[in-house]
Amino acid sequence: MIDLEFMINTVSLGSLYALLSLGLVFVYGILKLVNFAYGEYLMVAGYAMYVLGTFTGVPWYATLVLAVLTAALVSYLTELVAFRPVRTKSLTAMLVTSFAVSVFLQNVVLITISSRSRAVRFPSFFSQTITLGDATVPLRNLMIIAITIILLTALTLVMKKTVLGMAMRAAADRFTTTRLMGVPANLVISAAFLISGTLAGVVSIFWVSRSASVDPLIGMAPLLIAFIATVMGGMHSLVGAVIGGFVYGLLFNVLSITLPASLISYRDAFMFVIVILFLLFRPEGIWKGGYTEERVG
């Protein structure tokens, strides 16, 4: 059961989930906002691919880049219009706002495009498989792993070496103190939303390519995965989010193989039960970051 094929698929699924949860934690770390609209950034990127791929002659690589940029832009705009004004209010106000933003984006797509799913065109190599030794894996899965390595390296460099990255890490730790040091709050938060949206866009490419279609509710499943993975990994650090993503991917694949067919429809419920039980014993997650409840005020 544990062969090369299983390992590659698990690592690739884990990579995807790691990027997903990383995007969520970027905003959470600084703003302490659980962003329910996060799944909608994925959806928007998916629709950008649909519109560009179907109605324009833009080459595929430009389509993908533009889709990622769209997600980043929408993420930034939601911050500007909705989250910034309620930032100083109660935690519940911010949560409810993100919930409202999510419903808003879903319904905008529902009205302007359709409630039914739309086919998205991908270049043919997305659906090819290749054979490594005795394992046959989709090429897509290897691309996910490669892109995850590149993105994680780049983000690590940004966070460790640049002034902005250091400011963001400091803000995630002690926001008020960071502001006293002269770091503009809006800049740091906007940067976090841009990175969050970019990651959502990248994940969207691979998420949408699995079914090659997009519908208004497509953001729901990745949102849940990001939630569960971050809670498991630890909400207070970026490393925790990545670990949580990989653990979730592993757990998911193991359950898919081991659960009997009659129970497979309950798989999500099983996942959540495991997570809830896990939280009973370790509420801070696998990776315990610097715990802080300080909010932007």
Add this chain to the structure above:
Amino acid sequence: MRQGIQAPGWLAKRSTVWILLVPMVAVAGLLQLFASSLVVDIYTQFCVNLMIVLALQAFMGNSGILPFTHVGWMGIGAYASGILSMAPMVKSLGVPNMYPVLVAVQVPIPVAIVLGGVVAALVAALIGWPLMRLSNAVGVITLFATLIVMHVVMTQWDNVTNGPRTFFGLQKFTTLWIAVIGAAIVLYVVHWYRESSPGLRLRASRDDRYAAMAVGINVVQVRYIGFVFSALLAGMAGGLWAHLITSFSPKAFYILEMFVLLAMLVIGGQGSVSGAFLGTAIVTAARQFLLQVEAGINNSGALTLEVFGLTDIVMAIFMVVVLIWRPNGIVGGREFTWPLFRRRMKPAADGATGSQQT
């Protein structure tokens, strides 16, 4: 300095309840006499929604925790009361592979509705304790995950719920006056809870968790009491809802419906019973209006596309605007008390008698 009419003690103590109850009953009476059955139906729906939102306020407003599971309690109440009240014949027809034990039982509808609430409360009691230990983001996410678990179970357990398909065959029981009486009882109970000892302790834990612990409040315990209490009310309201709608599917107890309930509570003001009341009234009215507009646009064919979802877009914008403009809702966490608006005239002196500001 003006004292107004001096109300007797029992009236003054619950003046909020009376201020809300009198118009609610009066409007129901007027509608009964003069309005069309469509309007009466909408008002009945409003009263049932009011019960659910008040139950939500009892926990969310007092604890500061956003319980996504709330709409699930309503669903459990709806299914449980439906299964208990339906005749065995109808049940075996509607849900072909239901457990024989469940097919056999049948109790009178009011008993079934109360038992539906009890089932919801039992489930809440069973899973509530660990959930109440979690605060902030982790708590929110876990409650959200719990709602997903409930939804998965509702859509998959077709021996009980008929799976994702429609569950039908309930008798219509909830009339205008039953809904009004139900809403009145819930209004009273929720207001009583807010001012009771567990309610006050829960509010203390909301405002400052560590200070509350320091004065000896068992935060997990008071949250747990509120959670189960809220589930009990929501379950019973769900039973009434089920016997009003008479057929439903698990979709009715999921995220979008939770959003509507949240909109009602947040727009009015989650901190008070008055806010829940006002929010439910405003949102029900606004939704009805928008649905009419939506249907009007779609039927007139003025646009080539159909505008489903317009209502939700406007509700979402409205909600964010209210949160920006008044983060504590329109009422702002206060209660209406008799005499109305006394505080504004005399801010400092009578803080001990009428002040319930949070």
